[in-house]
Amino acid sequence: MQRFLSAVVLGTVFLFSNIVNAQSESGADQLRQFVRNSKTAEGDFVQQQLRAPKAGEPQDKGLKVVRQTQGHFVFQRPGRFIWDTQKPYEQKLIADGKQLILWDKDLNQATIRPAGQALAATPAAILFGETLLDQHFDLTEGEERLGMKWVALTPKKDPKAKDKNDLPYTKISIGMANGLPKALELIDGLGSVVLVTLDKIQLNVNLPANRFTFMPPAGAEVLRLN
Numbered sequence: 001m002q003r004f005l006s007a008v009v010l011g012t013v014f015l016f017s018n019i020v021n022a023q024s025e026s027g028a029d030q031l032r033q034f035v036r037n038s039k040t041a042e043g044d045f046v047q048q049q050l051r052a053p054k055a056g057e058p059q060d061k062g063l064k065v066v067r068q069t070q071g072h073f074v075f076q077r078p079g080r081f082i083w084d085t086q087k088p089y090e091q092k093l094i095a096d097g098k099q100l101i102l103w104d105k106d107l108n109q110a111t112i113r114p115a116g117q118a119l120a121a122t123p124a125a126i127l128f129g130e131t132l133l134d135q136h137f138d139l140t141e142g143e144e145r146l147g148m149k150w151v152a153l154t155p156k157k158d159p160k161a162k163d164k165n166d167l168p169y170t171k172i173s174i175g176m177a178n179g180l181p182k183a184l185e186l187i188d189g190l191g192s193v194v195l196v197t198l199d200k201i202q203l204n205v206n207l208p209a210n211r212f213t214f215m216p217p218a219g220a221e222v223l224r225l226n
Contacts, residue, residue, distance in 0.1 A: 027149030028139040030176040035133045042074040043201035045083075050193040063193060073127075073198075079115060080212045081128040095128065096212045103214065110216040113225040127181075137172075148175030148182055 025033075047070070050063035069088065075081035083093040090105040095115055102111040133139070135156070142150035153172040175183035180203075184196040216222050 025179075026141055027151040027174070027176040028141055030149065030179050031139065031151050031174055031181065032133055034176075034179060034181060038077070038203050040074075040076045040205050040207055041201060041203050042072065042205055044070070044072055044199045046070045046197045046199075047085075048195045048197075050195060052191065074207065074211065075128045076207055076212065077128065079129055082212065092214075094212060094214045096214070101214050103216070107221070108217070108219070109221040109223065110214070111223045111225065142173060146175065146183070148177045150175050150185075 046068065048065050049067040051066050052063060069085045071084045071086040073081065073083050078097070079095055080097050081093075081095050085091045092101075092103040094101040094103065098115055100113050100115050103109075104111075129136075137153040137155055140152040140154070142152050144150070151174050153174065155172075169186045170189050171185075171187040173185040174181050175185070180198075180201050182198055184194075184198075186194040186196075
């Protein structure tokens with residue numbers, strides 16, 4: 001079963017601009033600059049799945065963390081990234097520009113599918129895709145909370161698409177601070193919340209040419225999906 005990480009990054013998935021005068025800029029402008037100016041980046045992430053208290057549980061404690069993962073990410077525009085979950089299990093999601101690879105160490109299994117347009121209108125496109133952010137999303141300035149300026153993103157409808165919205169999320173928000181994305185909040189139609197916090201972000205780092213190359217270990221199961 002593909003675990004928590006892959007569903008979020010692909011549906012999710014994920015974001016990072018010059019920080020000069022960033023504090024005085026709107027969150028939307030900070031996000032646009034980050035997408036435009038960051039060619040490569042890497043950092044750490046903590047990803048949490050949250051839910052509202054159930055009946056019989058304390059109602060004054062806010063959202064409850066039901067699952068948490070953490071790890072390291074690397075990306076290179078356009079469309080190359082590694083989302084490396086390290087705890088509590090080891091799993092990698094890799095995009096090499098042509099295909100998406102989910103590597104599950106415990107299962108000794110790699111699932112490979114064509115990238116195609118899969119990243120074009122997803123939250124992952126903000127972090128890892130091309131620089132045409134406004135082509136795929138409408139940006140709306142939100143509130144300031146937790147020291148961040150929040151931006152709501154609404155996917156633009158493709159007139160050629162049969163479905164109104166292929167994304168599983170009804171709300172996508174990004175928290176910006178000092179020109180960097182510090183948090184990504186995703187809410188689906190059932191009210192489930194995924195919160196991704198980002199830390200130790202380094203912009204425009206030098207990456208080796210083979211950084212996004214993945215070769216399954218000998219003996220691993222390889223599944224290829226169309």
